[in-house]
Amino acid sequence: MATDFWSPIKLSLEVACISGLIVLVFGVLVARFMAQTDFKGKTIVETAILLPLVLSPSVIGFLLIFAFGKNSPFGQVIEWFFNKPVMFTWWAAVIASSVVALPLMYQSAKTGFESVDKDIEEAALVDGAGHWLAFLYVTIPLSFKAIISGGILSFARALGEFGATLMFAGNIPGKTQTIPTAIYVAIESGNMKMAWLWVGCTILISIAMLMAVKLVKP
Numbered sequence: 001m002a003t004d005f006w007s008p009i010k011l012s013l014e015v016a017c018i019s020g021l022i023v024l025v026f027g028v029l030v031a032r033f034m035a036q037t038d039f040k041g042k043t044i045v046e047t048a049i050l051l052p053l054v055l056s057p058s059v060i061g062f063l064l065i066f067a068f069g070k071n072s073p074f075g076q077v078i079e080w081f082f083n084k085p086v087m088f089t090w091w092a093a094v095i096a097s098s099v100v101a102l103p104l105m106y107q108s109a110k111t112g113f114e115s116v117d118k119d120i121e122e123a124a125l126v127d128g129a130g131h132w133l134a135f136l137y138v139t140i141p142l143s144f145k146a147i148i149s150g151g152i153l154s155f156a157r158a159l160g161e162f163g164a165t166l167m168f169a170g171n172i173p174g175k176t177q178t179i180p181t182a183i184y185v186a187i188e189s190g191n192m193k194m195a196w197l198w199v200g201c202t203i204l205i206s207i208a209m210l211m212a213v214k215l216v217k218p
Helices: 001-034 042-053 055-067 073-082 090-114 118-125 131-142 142-159 163-168 179-188 191-214
Strands: none
Touching: 001 090, 001 131, 001 142, 001 179, 001 191, 042 090, 055 073, 055 090, 055 131, 055 163, 055 179, 090 142, 118 131, 131 142, 142 179, 142 191, 163 179
C-alpha cells in the first residue's frame, strides 16, 4: 500500500526535476537567442516553440510517437544506440514533460531578457567582457527573477503532465506511472481513497510552487 502510493509521487518528482533542468537550460539559451536576434522566419520558429501551450495533449503525444517511434529515423537511431526504444520508458515521460513545459520557461526567460537595459549590456561589452561573460554576469542576474519564475512554473507543469505522457510513456507501475496517470487508473478502478490521496498531494505541491513564484516575483 505504502509502496503503491509513494512510487508515482517519487517518479513524478524525478521526471519533473530532470525535465525542469532540461527546460531551464534549453529555454534560457533559446530565449536569449530569440530575444537578441532577428532573422527570416523568426515568427514561425517562435510559434513552433509556443505551440504546446495550445495543442491538445493527445496531439502532442501523437507527434512524439511519430518523432520517436520505432518507424521514425530518430527513433531507430535511439534504438540502435541504446539497444531499446525510447517509448514506454522513464525517458519518454521526461521528453513529454519537457515538451509541454518548455513554452512556459521560454516565454518567462524571454520577457526577462527583453526587460534588461541594453545600455548596461553594451557597457559590459565596452569594458572588455565578451558576449558570454556579459550574458552570465550581467543579463542573467538582471533577469534572474523571471528565469526562476519560469523554472518553477515549468516544474509544476511537468509534474502535472498527463495526456502526452500517457500516450508516449504509457502507464507502467514503478516505471512510467506518474501521479496524473495513477489518479486516472485509481478512478477507473474505483479506488477513490488512493485517488484523493494523490490529488491532495498534487494540490499541496502546486500550492507550494505558486507561493514560490509569488516570492520571487519583483
